[in-house]
Amino acid sequence: MKQHLREIDSRISVLGACALGTAGVKVFALLPLLLGTIAEHLQLDDAATGMVASLYYIAYFVVTLTSVIWIRRANWRVLSMAGGGLMVLGLAGSATFSESYEGVILGMMLSGLGAAVVYALSVTLVSDMTDKDRRFAIKLIPEQIIPAALMFMLPVLVIDDFGLKGMLYVLALVIFVLALLSSGIPVRGRALTPDKTTKKAAGASVFIGLGALVVFFAGFAGLWAFTERLAHDALDPVVVGQLLALGLVSSAAGPFVAAIVGDRWGRITPIITGVVLSLISMLLLVGQITTFKFGLLMAVFPAAYYFSLAYLFGIISDADISGRFASLIASALALGAAVGPGVFGVILNGNGHNAAYLFAAIMMALGALMFIWMERRLERAHLVSFEGQIEHCPHAEISK
The missing domain is CATH 1.20.1250.20 (MFS general substrate transporter like domains)
Structure with a gap:
């Protein structure tokens, strides 16, 4: 039991929680830039652009709402990989079918499902740690810094030359790296x-x-x-x-x-x-x-x-x-x-x-x-x- 508690409070668990949290807020944090790029690429009006965001939020909200059912029953490492995989698949799918409005929406919704899984998992993992106030604060830092860095770099280094498709592939790659960084989290939480x-x-x-x-x-x-x-x-x-x-x-x-x-x-x-x-x-x-x-x-x-x-x-x-x-x-x-x-x-x-x-x-x-x-x-x-x-x-x- 003590060994398991040390595993939850370990640095690799904190790194995993930060990676999961950052992956979970990635699309949400960059949504203004992403929506603008989608609207310009597909020549959408405000209503159609807003629908992309709404459907992403709906998928995200529904999955997090059901998390009380599965968050303590499933293997956390499996959840981490599944959530990250859904995000990568969704973003890559949106890039592949970027000329289709329906294809972009379906990919974004799939990404929202995965984002909900990894963010709910990151919150639960930190909640099980002993020094939770400090760990929650630590988790919030990369959740703000990494999207801020991408907000600076994506327009100049990616969007100008590669457009929407390039942006989506870069986001998928970042999520893939974050999923790998979360692979060391414990398989379950602490017994309360x-x-x-x-x-x-x-x-x-x-x-x-x-x-x-x-x-x-x-x-x-x-x-x-x-x-x-x-x-x-x-x-x-x-x-x-x-x-x-x-x-x-x-x-x-x-x-x-x-x-x-x-x-x-x-x-x-x-x-x-x-x-x-x-x-x-x-x-x-x-x-x-x-x-x-x-x-x-x-x-x-x-x-x-x-x-x-x-x-x-x-x-x-x-x-x-x-x-x-x-x-x-x-x-x-x-x-x-x-x-x-x-x-x-x-x-x-x-x-x-x-x-x-x-x-x-x-x-x-x-x-x-x-x-x-x-x-x-x-x-x-x-x-x-x-x-x-x-x-x-x-x-x-x-x-x-």
Whole structure:
């Protein structure tokens, strides 16, 4: 048993979790660039382009939603290879049939199925580790850095010369390498045997946490999806693109700091710090948008948000006493990404910029408050459980 726990906490397992997580978010992170390339290649209108994204999200969401059934029953190495294989097959299939709209869609959906498997697996693997807050932060770093690097390199080195087909083949190759890096993960997770006090306190809390994550991520995703459009009329498009790339790099800085900080100040203080900085930075959007203000927003907002996100994952993981529901983090993120931009866009069109910013701020603040309540509840449960163990300890009776 101890050997298996060491295997879960080993560096090769952390590397595998990072590789799986990065593979799982790869297409999602590059979707704006990918959709633009698909639309230009096939001469699609906005509705047809949007359908590619919608069907990818649907496939991703359905598989992650069913992960509670298979995540603890299947061999994790088999799942890793199967998920990576589906992604490679889907992307390569889209490249092969890139002249067909239906072929591209089917390939993207197949890729979405595989992405859901590997990302749900990465979340569950980290949830089983002992220092989960730091490990979640570490996992988030390559999930931001590698897509940011590809965002820089693909347009210049691949898309200009090889178009959509070349881009899809390169993504398939990257996924293949990531799948190989994940081959050292354990075949199964740890056996969880929660005490009665913790079980009673956690219970439905994991579902409250997943709901809070939907709310929290919807606020962020709504604003993030429209950042380019918000600055488009005020700034040069080239400058906007450069600053958005800065935002992708900045989003890796937050988890990097969280990995260093760990749990030395608990979870509530880092969550409050990250959310407050995120909300304050949003004030830079009020009034006339300048290059300095937008650049400062891209430097602070993603970093602060992703700094707090690692701790939210840890709370859900602690509340997941069965070990089966942490994989639904992927579903919560997908649902938040689907809901947030839609609502933000409706408010933006009907009520203006400030009302849309207020929506994003309220969603993020509400989600954070729900997580703080959960963490307080879990802390009390752990304290009661610890005191109960002391009372039943033979040495405690002797000392009395």
